[in-house]
Amino acid sequence: MSTITSNGPGHDSHRWGLRRSSSEQYLRELLKQADIEINGHHSWDLRLNDPNAAEQILARGSLGLGESYMAGEWDCDRLDQFFHRLLKARLHHQVRPSRALFHILRARLLNRQNSRRAWQVGEHHYDLGNAFYRSMLDSRMTYTCGYWKDARTLEQAQEAKLDLICRKLKLEPGMRVLDIGCGWGSFMSYAAEHYGVECVGVTVSREQTAWAQQQYPHLPLEFRLQDYREVQGQFDRIVSVGMFEHVGRKNYRAFMAVAHRCLAEDGLFLLHTIGTREDAAGSDPWMDRYIFPNGELPTLSQISSATRGLFDVEDLHNFGPDYDRTLMAWYDNFRAAWPEFREQLGDRFCRMWTYYLMACAGAFRSREIHLWQWVLSRDGLEGGYDRVS
Structure with missing residues (x-):
């Protein structure tokens, strides 16, 4: 009996307490490398x-x-600063549980972005509700990085980005343009209104398709609820803004083959995508589960390899820090509008969405991830390409 008693609930509780204390001490020492304290006084410190x-x-x-943040088990006054410091110190490479290794292996072996699964991100993320996104984004519902070079507001930054793309593509009136992953039609509407082109856009989001068709009946725009692999036809120009992150490594070559097939001989293709400097083999496990199912950030070498024999690279532009500022503007809009959606979506969603926006802002601020615009031609432009900025 004495042996049983000594190993009973009191003993287990004591052992659990020691283990818990050891974990907290290890986490404290780990975070110290990024100048983050547990229960400290800085805005970026973690409070348990x-x-x-x-x-x-x-x-x-x-x-x-x-998940522990979503559950309210810890807090931080400035999550963007927390993630900036954590990622700059590369602490994420020092904690690699078996679950993460399984996630990496699955991304390498399986085609998680095949034609059947491609629709999941539309249903899970983009079909969240047009009213919700309208409250967070600019007036054209542009859900990609703005261009802040000469901009002071989100509206100005998004219009500057759209115009930058139009100028990089050297659009002329009467051209026919394909937008792969057209979202709510922000690029298509801007290009049609300001450059006189007609556009065809494809998306896997029913909400986006319905909103865009209702919003722009007066413009020469066609919105299709369609996977990019099904696109047919010839176009003078092709653009894909913020969609390549959903394509996946096993489909990069197929994506480029579709663009090559659909692009006129003398055409230009602009690819706007988030990318990473290191092969991450799939997305962050939390992002994959809660925000972007089946997402994957490409590397420069993966994109370059996918274009080999199909396209020449005319221009490559990195303005990743602009995404930090864009995300912070979205966060401000989200927080201002949240009372309108609290009853519908709940406080757990609020913590999830805050975590998503702030984690991404910190990642761009630390330069852990980037924003690239590639300008591609089929056979190289004779005389070269005049860069636009």
């Missing part, structure tokens, strides 16, 4: 609300960090 949170974070990595 649940003593079990440290063990969850260490055991489950990114997924544990995000």
Whole structure:
């Protein structure tokens, strides 16, 4: 009996407490490398609300960090600053649980972005509700990085980005343009209104298609609820803005083959995509589960390899820091509009969405991820390409 008693609930509780204390101490030492304190006084410091949170974070990595925040187990006054410091110190490479390794292996072996699964991100993320996105985005519903070079507001930055793309594509009246992943039609409407072109756009979001068709009946625009692999026809120009992140490594070559097939001999193709400097083999596990199912950020070498023999690279432009500023503007709009959606979506969603926007802002600020615009031609432009900025 004495042996049973000594190993009973009191003993287990003591052992659990030691383990919990050890986890918190290890997490404290880990975060110190990024000048982040537990329960410190800086805006970027982590405050533990649940003593079990440290063990969850260490055991489950990114997924544990995000889910424990959603559950209210820890807080931070400025999550964007927290992630900036965490990623700049590359602490995410020091916590690699088995679940993350499984996620990487699955991304390498499986085609998680095949034609059947491609529709999942539309249903899960983009079909969240047009009213919600309208409250967060600019008036054209542009859900990609703005261009802040001479802009002071989100509206100005998004219009500057759209105009930059039009000028890079050297659009002329009467041209026929394909937009792969057209979203709510922001580029198509701008290009038609300001450059006199006609556009065909494809998206896997029913909400986006319905909103765009209702919004722009007066413009020469066609919106199709269609996977990019099904696109047919010839176009003078092709653009894809913020969609390539959903294509996946096993489909990069197929995506480029579609663009090559549909582009006129003397045409130009502009690819606007988030990218990463290191092969991440799939998206962050938390982002994959809660925000962008089946997403994957490409590297420069992966895109270059996918274009080999199909396209010449005329121009490559990196303005990733502009995405940090864009995300912070979206966050401000989201917080201002949140009272309107609190009853419908709930506080857990609010914490999830805050985590998503702030984690991405910190990632761009740390230069862990980038924003690239590629200008591609089929056979190289005779005389070269005059760069636009």
